[in-house]
Amino acid sequence: MTIDIRQEAGHLIVRLAGSVQSLDAEELDARVDALLSGAARHIIFDLSALEFIGSAGLAALLRIHRALKDREGSIRLVSPRPLIAELLDLTRVSKLIPVHPSLELALQAVAPARAPGPPGGSTCGS
Protein backbone atom coordinates (compact mmCIF):
# COMPACT_ATOMS: atom_id res chain seq x y z
CA MET A 1 0.00 0.00 0.00
CA THR A 2 1.17 3.51 -0.71
CA ILE A 3 -0.48 6.68 0.53
CA ASP A 4 0.16 10.06 -1.06
CA ILE A 5 -1.44 13.14 0.45
CA ARG A 6 -1.62 16.52 -1.22
CA GLN A 7 -3.78 19.62 -1.20
CA GLU A 8 -5.74 20.79 -4.19
CA ALA A 9 -8.22 23.65 -4.32
CA GLY A 10 -7.97 23.82 -0.53
CA HIS A 11 -9.00 20.22 0.00
CA LEU A 12 -7.03 17.17 1.06
CA ILE A 13 -6.55 14.58 -1.65
CA VAL A 14 -5.42 11.15 -0.46
CA ARG A 15 -4.26 8.74 -3.15
CA LEU A 16 -4.35 5.09 -2.12
CA ALA A 17 -2.49 2.60 -4.29
CA GLY A 18 -1.90 -1.14 -4.19
CA SER A 19 -3.50 -3.35 -1.54
CA VAL A 20 -5.02 -2.20 1.73
CA GLN A 21 -5.03 -5.34 3.85
CA SER A 22 -5.50 -5.62 7.61
CA LEU A 23 -1.85 -4.93 8.31
CA ASP A 24 -1.91 -1.88 6.03
CA ALA A 25 -5.13 -0.66 7.62
CA GLU A 26 -3.22 -0.03 10.85
CA GLU A 27 -0.91 2.36 8.98
CA LEU A 28 -3.89 3.91 7.22
CA ASP A 29 -5.55 4.44 10.60
CA ALA A 30 -2.44 6.23 11.88
CA ARG A 31 -2.25 8.48 8.81
CA VAL A 32 -5.96 9.17 9.10
CA ASP A 33 -5.58 10.18 12.74
CA ALA A 34 -3.00 12.73 11.66
CA LEU A 35 -5.34 14.07 8.96
CA LEU A 36 -8.28 14.31 11.34
CA SER A 37 -6.22 16.17 13.93
CA GLY A 38 -6.15 19.09 11.51
CA ALA A 39 -8.99 21.33 10.47
CA ALA A 40 -9.87 19.50 7.26
CA ARG A 41 -13.58 19.29 6.58
CA HIS A 42 -13.46 17.49 3.26
CA ILE A 43 -11.13 14.66 2.31
CA ILE A 44 -11.14 13.11 -1.15
CA PHE A 45 -9.73 9.62 -1.62
CA ASP A 46 -8.43 8.91 -5.11
CA LEU A 47 -8.90 5.15 -5.53
CA SER A 48 -7.88 4.93 -9.18
CA ALA A 49 -4.72 2.95 -8.33
CA LEU A 50 -6.26 0.89 -5.52
CA GLU A 51 -6.21 -2.82 -6.40
CA PHE A 52 -7.55 -4.37 -3.20
CA ILE A 53 -9.17 -3.33 0.07
CA GLY A 54 -10.57 -5.53 2.83
CA SER A 55 -13.03 -4.81 5.60
CA ALA A 56 -10.29 -3.30 7.80
CA GLY A 57 -9.62 -0.68 5.13
CA LEU A 58 -13.34 -0.03 4.70
CA ALA A 59 -13.57 0.44 8.47
CA ALA A 60 -10.89 3.14 8.27
CA LEU A 61 -12.88 4.97 5.57
CA LEU A 62 -16.05 4.74 7.67
CA ARG A 63 -14.22 6.14 10.68
CA ILE A 64 -13.23 9.18 8.61
CA HIS A 65 -16.80 9.49 7.37
CA ARG A 66 -18.10 9.66 10.93
CA ALA A 67 -15.44 12.10 12.09
CA LEU A 68 -15.97 14.48 9.17
CA LYS A 69 -19.74 14.27 9.44
CA ASP A 70 -19.41 15.48 13.03
CA ARG A 71 -17.69 18.62 11.72
CA GLU A 72 -20.18 19.00 8.86
CA GLY A 73 -17.66 17.87 6.30
CA SER A 74 -17.47 14.86 4.04
CA ILE A 75 -15.30 12.11 2.67
CA ARG A 76 -15.54 11.34 -1.04
CA LEU A 77 -14.20 8.49 -3.11
CA VAL A 78 -12.99 8.93 -6.67
CA SER A 79 -12.52 6.56 -9.59
CA PRO A 80 -12.61 3.12 -7.95
CA ARG A 81 -11.77 0.23 -10.26
CA PRO A 82 -14.72 -2.06 -11.09
CA LEU A 83 -13.94 -4.73 -8.46
CA ILE A 84 -13.53 -2.10 -5.76
CA ALA A 85 -16.71 -0.32 -6.90
CA GLU A 86 -18.61 -3.61 -6.59
CA LEU A 87 -17.25 -4.12 -3.10
CA LEU A 88 -18.35 -0.62 -2.10
CA ASP A 89 -21.82 -1.37 -3.46
CA LEU A 90 -22.11 -4.81 -1.88
CA THR A 91 -21.19 -3.49 1.56
CA ARG A 92 -23.38 -0.42 0.95
CA VAL A 93 -20.46 1.80 1.90
CA SER A 94 -21.28 3.68 -1.30
CA LYS A 95 -24.66 4.54 0.23
CA LEU A 96 -22.88 6.47 2.99
CA ILE A 97 -19.87 7.82 1.15
CA PRO A 98 -20.32 9.51 -2.25
CA VAL A 99 -18.39 7.93 -5.10
CA HIS A 100 -17.41 10.18 -8.02
CA PRO A 101 -16.13 9.17 -11.46
CA SER A 102 -13.46 11.88 -11.48
CA LEU A 103 -11.49 14.09 -9.14
CA GLU A 104 -12.84 17.13 -10.93
CA LEU A 105 -16.43 16.17 -10.11
CA ALA A 106 -15.54 15.44 -6.50
CA LEU A 107 -13.89 18.84 -6.16
CA GLN A 108 -16.96 20.50 -7.68
CA ALA A 109 -19.15 18.72 -5.14
CA VAL A 110 -17.23 20.10 -2.18
CA ALA A 111 -16.41 23.53 -3.61
CA PRO A 112 -18.03 26.39 -1.69
CA ALA A 113 -20.74 28.23 -3.58
CA ARG A 114 -19.17 31.06 -5.51
CA ALA A 115 -20.40 34.60 -5.09
CA PRO A 116 -21.65 36.27 -8.26
CA GLY A 117 -18.86 38.09 -10.08
CA PRO A 118 -18.86 41.76 -10.98
CA PRO A 119 -20.86 42.91 -14.01
CA GLY A 120 -19.08 41.81 -17.12
CA GLY A 121 -17.26 39.10 -15.22
CA SER A 122 -13.61 38.30 -15.46
CA THR A 123 -11.79 36.81 -18.32
CA CYS A 124 -10.03 33.47 -17.98
CA GLY A 125 -7.14 33.86 -20.38
CA SER A 126 -4.85 31.08 -21.46
Place this chain on the structure above:
Amino acid sequence: MNLPADFGVRPSELTEIVIPNDLRSAREPERRILALLGSCGYAPETVFAIKLALEEALTNAIKHGNRNDSSKSVVIRYTVNPQRAVIMVRDEGHGFRPEAVPDPTADENLERPNGRGIRLMQAYMTRVCFNCAGNEVWMLKENRVSNPPGLPPRRG
Protein backbone atom coordinates in the same frame (compact mmCIF):
# COMPACT_ATOMS: atom_id res chain seq x y z
CA MET B 1 -15.05 -30.37 11.66
CA ASN B 2 -13.93 -32.41 8.67
CA LEU B 3 -13.60 -31.30 5.08
CA PRO B 4 -17.19 -31.00 3.80
CA ALA B 5 -17.84 -34.00 1.55
CA ASP B 6 -19.45 -31.93 -1.18
CA PHE B 7 -16.49 -29.56 -1.62
CA GLY B 8 -15.18 -31.87 -4.33
CA VAL B 9 -11.65 -32.52 -3.04
CA ARG B 10 -10.06 -35.27 -0.96
CA PRO B 11 -8.38 -34.63 2.42
CA SER B 12 -5.14 -35.99 1.00
CA GLU B 13 -5.07 -33.09 -1.48
CA LEU B 14 -4.87 -30.50 1.29
CA THR B 15 -1.64 -28.75 2.25
CA GLU B 16 -1.35 -27.54 5.85
CA ILE B 17 0.52 -24.52 7.13
CA VAL B 18 0.62 -23.26 10.73
CA ILE B 19 1.44 -19.60 11.29
CA PRO B 20 2.12 -17.51 14.37
CA ASN B 21 -0.80 -15.36 15.44
CA ASP B 22 0.09 -12.08 13.73
CA LEU B 23 -1.06 -10.32 10.59
CA ARG B 24 2.41 -10.19 9.07
CA SER B 25 2.68 -13.98 9.18
CA ALA B 26 -0.70 -14.20 7.45
CA ARG B 27 0.97 -12.96 4.26
CA GLU B 28 2.70 -16.31 3.72
CA PRO B 29 -0.35 -18.55 3.20
CA GLU B 30 -1.87 -15.79 1.08
CA ARG B 31 1.26 -15.66 -1.06
CA ARG B 32 1.22 -19.42 -1.56
CA ILE B 33 -2.48 -19.62 -2.41
CA LEU B 34 -2.37 -16.64 -4.79
CA ALA B 35 0.57 -18.24 -6.58
CA LEU B 36 -1.44 -21.42 -7.07
CA LEU B 37 -4.44 -19.44 -8.36
CA GLY B 38 -2.17 -17.74 -10.85
CA SER B 39 -0.68 -21.00 -12.06
CA CYS B 40 -4.18 -22.45 -12.50
CA GLY B 41 -5.27 -19.48 -14.60
CA TYR B 42 -7.99 -18.09 -12.37
CA ALA B 43 -9.58 -14.86 -13.63
CA PRO B 44 -8.67 -11.62 -11.83
CA GLU B 45 -12.16 -11.23 -10.30
CA THR B 46 -11.99 -14.77 -8.89
CA VAL B 47 -8.52 -14.15 -7.47
CA PHE B 48 -9.85 -10.93 -5.91
CA ALA B 49 -12.75 -12.84 -4.33
CA ILE B 50 -10.53 -15.55 -2.84
CA LYS B 51 -7.97 -13.04 -1.63
CA LEU B 52 -10.73 -11.06 0.07
CA ALA B 53 -12.29 -14.10 1.76
CA LEU B 54 -8.90 -15.39 2.90
CA GLU B 55 -7.95 -11.97 4.23
CA GLU B 56 -11.18 -11.77 6.22
CA ALA B 57 -10.89 -15.33 7.58
CA LEU B 58 -7.28 -14.81 8.69
CA THR B 59 -8.02 -11.43 10.24
CA ASN B 60 -10.99 -12.87 12.15
CA ALA B 61 -8.86 -15.77 13.39
CA ILE B 62 -5.95 -13.58 14.53
CA LYS B 63 -7.79 -10.59 15.95
CA HIS B 64 -11.09 -12.00 17.15
CA GLY B 65 -10.55 -15.75 17.54
CA ASN B 66 -7.09 -15.68 19.10
CA ARG B 67 -7.56 -12.12 20.39
CA ASN B 68 -4.11 -11.02 19.15
CA ASP B 69 -2.50 -13.49 21.57
CA SER B 70 1.02 -14.03 20.22
CA SER B 71 1.34 -17.38 22.01
CA LYS B 72 -1.40 -18.84 19.80
CA SER B 73 -1.34 -20.11 16.22
CA VAL B 74 -3.57 -20.26 13.19
CA VAL B 75 -3.88 -23.39 11.05
CA ILE B 76 -4.56 -23.07 7.32
CA ARG B 77 -5.30 -26.01 5.02
CA TYR B 78 -5.76 -25.45 1.31
CA THR B 79 -5.83 -26.92 -2.12
CA VAL B 80 -6.23 -25.30 -5.53
CA ASN B 81 -6.92 -26.98 -8.84
CA PRO B 82 -8.28 -25.55 -12.07
CA GLN B 83 -11.86 -26.34 -11.03
CA ARG B 84 -11.96 -25.15 -7.43
CA ALA B 85 -10.10 -23.71 -4.47
CA VAL B 86 -10.72 -24.99 -0.95
CA ILE B 87 -9.38 -23.18 2.12
CA MET B 88 -9.75 -23.91 5.85
CA VAL B 89 -8.75 -21.48 8.61
CA ARG B 90 -8.83 -22.52 12.27
CA ASP B 91 -7.91 -20.53 15.37
CA GLU B 92 -7.57 -21.50 19.04
CA GLY B 93 -10.35 -19.27 20.27
CA HIS B 94 -13.72 -20.13 21.75
CA GLY B 95 -15.49 -19.38 18.49
CA PHE B 96 -18.67 -17.48 17.85
CA ARG B 97 -22.10 -17.89 16.27
CA PRO B 98 -21.96 -16.46 12.74
CA GLU B 99 -25.73 -16.06 12.68
CA ALA B 100 -25.48 -13.75 15.70
CA VAL B 101 -23.35 -11.20 13.83
CA PRO B 102 -25.57 -8.23 12.94
CA ASP B 103 -26.18 -7.64 9.24
CA PRO B 104 -23.62 -4.91 8.41
CA THR B 105 -25.67 -3.81 5.40
CA ALA B 106 -28.77 -3.02 7.48
CA ASP B 107 -29.42 0.72 7.61
CA GLU B 108 -28.90 0.86 11.38
CA ASN B 109 -25.50 -0.85 11.08
CA LEU B 110 -24.09 0.88 8.02
CA GLU B 111 -21.86 3.25 9.98
CA ARG B 112 -20.48 0.53 12.25
CA PRO B 113 -16.85 0.00 11.29
CA ASN B 114 -16.80 -3.74 12.09
CA GLY B 115 -18.80 -6.84 11.23
CA ARG B 116 -18.30 -7.02 7.46
CA GLY B 117 -15.81 -9.87 7.28
CA ILE B 118 -18.26 -12.77 7.56
CA ARG B 119 -20.64 -11.18 5.09
CA LEU B 120 -17.85 -10.69 2.56
CA MET B 121 -16.67 -14.28 2.88
CA GLN B 122 -20.20 -15.52 2.26
CA ALA B 123 -20.78 -13.14 -0.64
CA TYR B 124 -17.58 -13.80 -2.53
CA MET B 125 -17.12 -17.54 -2.01
CA THR B 126 -19.27 -20.33 -3.45
CA ARG B 127 -19.74 -21.93 -0.03
CA VAL B 128 -18.70 -21.09 3.54
CA CYS B 129 -19.13 -23.54 6.43
CA PHE B 130 -18.28 -22.99 10.10
CA ASN B 131 -17.82 -25.76 12.63
CA CYS B 132 -20.17 -25.90 15.61
CA ALA B 133 -17.80 -23.96 17.86
CA GLY B 134 -17.26 -21.26 15.22
CA ASN B 135 -13.44 -21.30 15.36
CA GLU B 136 -12.95 -23.16 12.07
CA VAL B 137 -14.19 -22.11 8.66
CA TRP B 138 -14.12 -24.02 5.37
CA MET B 139 -14.47 -22.04 2.15
CA LEU B 140 -15.03 -23.27 -1.39
CA LYS B 141 -14.65 -21.21 -4.54
CA GLU B 142 -15.64 -22.83 -7.81
CA ASN B 143 -13.70 -21.49 -10.75
CA ARG B 144 -16.43 -20.06 -12.90
CA VAL B 145 -17.37 -16.55 -13.90
CA SER B 146 -20.13 -15.33 -11.63
CA ASN B 147 -21.23 -12.22 -9.78
CA PRO B 148 -21.38 -11.95 -6.01
CA PRO B 149 -25.00 -12.35 -4.92
CA GLY B 150 -27.09 -9.24 -4.76
CA LEU B 151 -24.96 -7.33 -7.18
CA PRO B 152 -25.89 -6.01 -10.58
CA PRO B 153 -24.05 -7.40 -13.59
CA ARG B 154 -20.46 -6.33 -13.85
CA ARG B 155 -19.77 -3.17 -15.73
CA GLY B 156 -17.44 -2.91 -18.64
